[in-house]
Amino acid sequence: MFAQELDLAPLERVLDEFKGQKGAIIPILQRAQEIYGYLPGEVLAAISKKAGIPISRLYGVATFYAQFRLTRRGRHLIKICDGTACHVRGAAKIVEGIESALNVPPGGSDPDFKYSVEIVYCLGSCGLAPIAVVDDKVYGQTDANNLVAHVKQLE
Ligand code: FES
Structure with a gap:
């Protein structure tokens, strides 16, 4: 799915699944990217807020690994x-x-x-x-x- 208006409900479910788990940044980002096709700022902000992970850390991980995309890509x-x-x-x-x-x-x-x-x-x-x-x-x-x-x- 490539979101135009972001529905954050599926992300909320993923975050509930990983609630309280340490070291889950990569799987959370992977699941978020599966849902949205990339990692928009709004999604990273929502992860940061709900999982209590500093946004700078999320950006750090997302930019370090080639598997993550911060910009939207074609189908x-x-x-x-x-x-x-x-x-x-x-x-x-x-x-x-x-x-x-x-x-x-x-x-x-x-x-x-x-x-x-x-x-x-x-x-x-x-x-x-x-x-x-x-x-x-x-x-x-x-x-x-x-x-x-x-x-x-x-x-
Ligand atoms: S230059 Fe090696 S595959 Fe294109």
């Missing part, structure tokens, strides 16, 4: 590799093609939050360059048109 994540092999074989064209077809800037999301694009540097499959990963599905030797066609089928 589908497109990772485009721009490591050396992929760069040489046209990664930049894929990035441009995706941006113009889906209105998603690199590192950002489209206005409807259908897609987000992340640029990564070497996915360890250089023989398949240029490569992109959409929601954990790998697209090797791909190009923008091919990727856009696949990605559009997801919605």
Whole structure:
């Protein structure tokens, strides 16, 4: 679920579940992110208040671990590799093609939050360059048109 108006009731239930448990910051943040898709400030503030954890500590944990996101992300994540092999074989064209077809800037999301694009540097499959990963599905030797066609089928 990606919240527009945040319903904090599901979060309250999670916090009740972990009530009084020490060292539960990570599982609480994981559950909160499952509910909201990311960790909005309002959610962190609610956790801080109800669980009695300083907000600075919550931000510290949320920014330390790569699994946590503080900004909203699209429903589908497109990772485009721009490591050396992929760069040489046209990664930049894929990035441009995706941006113009889906209105998603690199590192950002489209206005409807259908897609987000992340640029990564070497996915360890250089023989398949240029490569992109959409929601954990790998697209090797791909190009923008091919990727856009696949990605559009997801919605
Ligand atoms: S550079 Fe893209 S997979 Fe290695």
